[in-house]
Amino acid sequence: MGDIVETKPVLYSYWRSSCSWRVRIALNLKEIPYDIKAVSLIKGGGEQHCNEYREVNPMEQVPSLCIDGHTIVESLNIMHYLEETRPQRPLMPQDCFKRAKVREICEVIASGIQPLQNLIVLIYVGEDKKKEWAQHWITRGFRATEKLLSACAGKYCVGDEITLADCCLVPQVFNARRFHVDLRPFPIILRIDRELENHPAFRAAHPSSQPDCPPEVAK
Numbered sequence: 001m002g003d004i005v006e007t008k009p010v011l012y013s014y015w016r017s018s019c020s021w022r023v024r025i026a027l028n029l030k031e032i033p034y035d036i037k038a039v040s041l042i043k044g045g046g047e048q049h050c051n052e053y054r055e056v057n058p059m060e061q062v063p064s065l066c067i068d069g070h071t072i073v074e075s076l077n078i079m080h081y082l083e084e085t086r087p088q089r090p091l092m093p094q095d096c097f098k099r100a101k102v103r104e105i106c107e108v109i110a111s112g113i114q115p116l117q118n119l120i121v122l123i124y125v126g127e128d129k130k131k132e133w134a135q136h137w138i139t140r141g142f143r144a145t146e147k148l149l150s151a152c153a154g155k156y157c158v159g160d161e162i163t164l165a166d167c168c169l170v171p172q173v174f175n176a177r178r179f180h181v182d183l184r185p186f187p188i189i190l191r192i193d194r195e196l197e198n199h200p201a202f203r204a205a206h207p208s209s210q211p212d213c214p215p216e217v218a219k
C-alpha cells in the first residue's frame, strides 16, 4: 500500500440536468464507480448558487466531478478527462476524421442547443415564452444534427461504436420531449435514441434512476 488513498469520484449532479446525465453515462460506460452529491437546481432558488457550491463551480452549474484529487467542471471537459485518464471502454474513435465527427455532434448539442434551453436562460426568457423558445432552438439544432448524422451514423451517432456523441444525444432527446418538440422530422435521432434506451449504462444514468429524482416521477 502506498500513501495515496484512492477515493471514489464524487459527481455533483441533478437528476434532470442533461449535462449531469451525459457524464453519468460516460462514467457508467467506463464502469467507474462514483458517488453522487445531489445539487437541487430549484430548491430555495437553486443550491448551485450557494457560496459553498460556487467554490466548487464558479459557473454555478452542474455537473462538477471531484476525481484524482481535482475538481473538474464542464461536462464535455469532464468526459474528455475520463477518456484520457481511463482508456478502458474508449468513447472516442481511433480515426481522426471520426473523432472530428464525434466532437462535431457533441459541440452542436453542448454549445449550439442545450445552453439556449438551459434553466437560467428560460428563467430570463420568462414563463410565457419559454416553451416556444426552447422548441425553436432545439428544433433548429436537431435539423443540423439530423443532417450531420445522415453522413456519419451507423448503429450509433458515429459508426457502430458508442461514443461521447451518444452520451450527448440521448439526454438532449429527453429535453426535446420535455418541451414537446415534434421529433417526427428526425428519424435518425429517434432511431439512435431507441437503440440506446435499454442499454444498462444509459438506463442507470436516466433521471428516473437518480437518488434525487422525486418519488412521484421515479419509475
Ligand SMILES: O=C(O)/C=C\C(=O)CC(=O)CC(=O)O
Residues within 6 Å of the ligand: 016, 017, 018, 019, 041, 042, 114, 117, 118, 119, 120, 175
Ligand atoms: O426544471 C428543473 O427541474 C430544473 C433544471 C433542469 O431540468 C435542467 C436544465 O434546465 C438544463 C438541462 O438539463 O438542459
